[in-house]
Amino acid sequence: MKINVLTLFPDMFTPLQVSMLGRALEDKKWDLNLVNFRDFTTDVHHHVDDTPYGGGAGMVLQIMPIKKALDSLEKKGKVIITAPQGKTFNQKMAKRWADEEQDLTFICGHYEGFDQRVYEMADEVVSIGDYVLTGGELPTMSMIDATVRLLPGVLGNSASAVEESFSHGLLEYPQYTRPAEFEGMKVPEVLMSGNHGKIAEWRLKEALRNTLLRRPDLLENREFTSEESKLLTEIKLELENKN
Secondary structure, eight states, X not given: OEEEEEESOGGGGGGGGSHHHHHHHHTTSXXXXXXXXXXXXXXXXXXXXXXXXTOOSSOEEOHHHHHHHHHTOSOOOEEEEEEEEEEEOOHHHHHHHHHHTOOEEEXXXXXXXXXXXXXXXXXXXXXXXXXXXXXXXXXXXXHHHHHHTTSTTTSSSHHHHHHSTTTTSSOOOOOOOSOSEETTEEOOGGGGSOOHHHHHHHHHHHHHHHHHHHOGGGGTTOXXXXXXXXXXXXXXXXXXXXX
């Protein structure tokens, strides 16, 4: 997968070129193409913004340099704009993008946003949450990270992505490593039992417990299996008894 990013600040994307994603970049599991759309301006001062028609505070990004930057790409693939009015990014979206096997092009905004005609060039408008950031670079990096790590061969263990939080609509179960006891805090015995069936049941139950306690909204429209329903009933009884 090739990912193009149209941005005024290409240097901000250094974090994507280190650690696991950096190794995958070196191994050509994906490709990152950073395009500064300021380079496509025509005036001597390289302006990319202007005052909005009709008046108002702030400056608006112009369509011309962004359109020229898009046209310069060999393949645009799916064009994505990060903006507060977009649909909220989630794990399912990352999985869909990773599975589609087409290039992605992100356009990062700044100032008071884009000339409305820029949105008409996008296939999707996406937000990472109901808060305001200085620009679209940080949301874009988050979405690239979440998507690229799902590409074949990027994670060292292919099972890791399957078991992570949100992959099955639940938060992840607790995990432990050595020592088995530290300052009185013990690893649950079932995890050291070697009984893989019991371990799988414990993990599912604790994932349900974590989700119920921390993100109950994720359970609202979930279609539960018979096992999940049984475990959830047990969890609720345990919580009632504890209280």
